[in-house]
Amino acid sequence: MTGKSRAPNLMVFGVLLCLGLLFLVLPAYHAGNLARIMVLAVYAMGYNLLFGYTGLLSLGHAMFFAAGMYGLGLSMTGWGLSPVPAFAVGVGAATLASAIIGFLALRTRGVAFMIVTLMFAQAGYLVILYFGAYTRGDEGFVIQQADRMIAGIDLSGDAARYFTAFILFAVCFLGLAWLVRAPFGRTLIAIRENEERAQMLGYDTTMYKLRAMIVSGAISGAAGAGYALLFGYVGATFATVQYSIFPLLWVLLGGAGTLIGPLVGVFFMFYLIDISSAVTSAYMLIAGLALVLLTLFAPQGFAGELRKRVFAWLP
């Protein structure tokens, strides 16, 4: 094995090692932030599989995030499930939703695909409001601290929350690191680069895109379920258009089609808002300006530019 072929693996394990060790050195506030960032990065990684690797721009991923969130929340509060099976219900709900929407939306392409996914997500949001008797509508509901326990471990504790977020991140990160370099992932990249050529080579591109959508939705749902479990709140806000646009921004900032990009993008955006909101209420203006500058001077995002200029091996 050459040094270059080992580099991606070293990068993957180096990132995980750093994230694991950071808890020991970071102050409580930043450790808490990093737990959030890791969960949101899982959402962004799910989105990246579809957008960055397959080339499908969805504006409806909030629905999958919310499906995971409500799947976990409602099964815990309504059916009394414990966190682990409730998490499975959340991921299952997102998987099912992405399969159905993928089946329908993949009949369209380009801008039409964006619009259709956006409309489905909006319908999902209104469904949450419509069934307010169960979902508590826009208010949402709390998952009590006492219910957020796994094997006697209170997930609301700083260390437990951090390392649960870390495990969720690590599983998705490693899984995607393998997937994007496996034949399946390479086929997705081939579709992104030239779908007609992939079809001519004999690939059933529609089926590949549907699979990508399902995996992407499932990962987004895992992030939603994880977020509800670790932070104790389920709410319709997470199903709004805004939360479909966030992963797009994160991925664009970090680097679409790169493994590390989603984490970098979420980290950058999170702290950009966190720091600027302490200074001015016009913090979204600062965020917008940063995005414009990045689009102008680093159009491929942080990791994308790194791959272009320095580390061509970056997965």
Added chain:
Amino acid sequence: MSDIKSNKPLFTRRATLKGIGSGVGAVAATGVLPGSLGFAQAQSSEPISIGFQVHRTGIGAAYGRWYSRTTEAAVKRINDMGGINGRPVKLVAEDDGTDPKRGAEVVEKFATQYNCDVAFGTLFSHVVIGSAPRAGELKLPYFVVSEGHHVASGRLNRYTLQPGITDVKSQVKAMAPFVAENLGKKVTMIFPDFAFGHDHRDYFSAAIKAQGGEVLETIAVPPTETSFTRYFPKIPRDTEVLYHVMVGPSVLTFVKELGEFFGPSRPEIFGFIDSLEAVDIRSPGLEFLNGTYFWEGNPRHAQADQSPYDKNFRAAVGVDDRGASLSDSKDVSTYSHMFGCWETLNVIKKGMETAGYQGPADRAKLIEAVEAMTDMAHSDDHPQGAKWFDGKTHQVFGHQYISKVEDGNLVVVHTTSIEDGMYDDEVDYTTRPL
């Protein structure tokens, strides 16, 4: 002098370190060391830090602007009176974007980065519900000014309290006797189709039934709606009272279209002023509201029998007799809600003084001190009126006002008793661990 012959040092390294250590320890213990004395002084005079979670942007921005002004005025008054336990009060304000995710992050920031003593000031229910779990986990006293029933329902936690404003269940329950006795017993409700509207639907339906009345029809309007004409034909012809609680920018359209639909012959109309907070009642298009009734949390227009406390409150916040800013008469306040910030801060002050609050280690004592509160007298601390706090449910109960619109003025025609709005406890937070 060391004994050269014995070749044994007079002071060993260990003995020297021990000596220096015990000497410094003894001096420090007596408080003689300037550094330690300086710290003690700094600690006792260090400001009480109140994290103010404010809706500066997002859907709650209009409320947030007035919540900020009221809060700053209340903090100034507290500091002018000598602060809390002799310490000045410092506000740490941060925008939550009226977003529950950001709200939780802001609460976390107050607790772990700014080391605030308490968090305070949240209005919108979804932000409260999204933030409260983190406040409970971090054991940060979280005083909300939301009027949602989420606190008293038992859905939140021991560290979340609402001692400065009544909740929607109480408000709605207190309205039913007046509506049934004075306006009619057959009611049709129009409300936004989300949790706030559903609360009105559920609580008022039960309350009017208890008064021998009935709700003939409930008309839920989706929050994205911009025109309402297609909903009005659903209003039954034998409706005696139309109950409305529309909110958001389309409320002016709602009132205008309602006027066009009914013309001169209309049923009695009763609404919640939430629809028109920060909106001038004399705005063009609102003429149809003349002769209709509104719930008010605090009378926006100064009444003939205005209390001196209300007068002082208006002067401190900078509000004129019509509830608008003294510097801009077009800048109308959210007068039915913002007093809650003022009163909550006074509750925090009293709670900290009762608990002998010194710092974050005393947060549990603060919670217990507030839970032990009951009667709150009508005063400069509580300019909206007297109140009664239920320590078990963490919810305050108070008077409500019903005003009639007369020539563009809101004239109070009825003030409910505190008991009118009381209901059975749904939770006892005091049994939960601190």
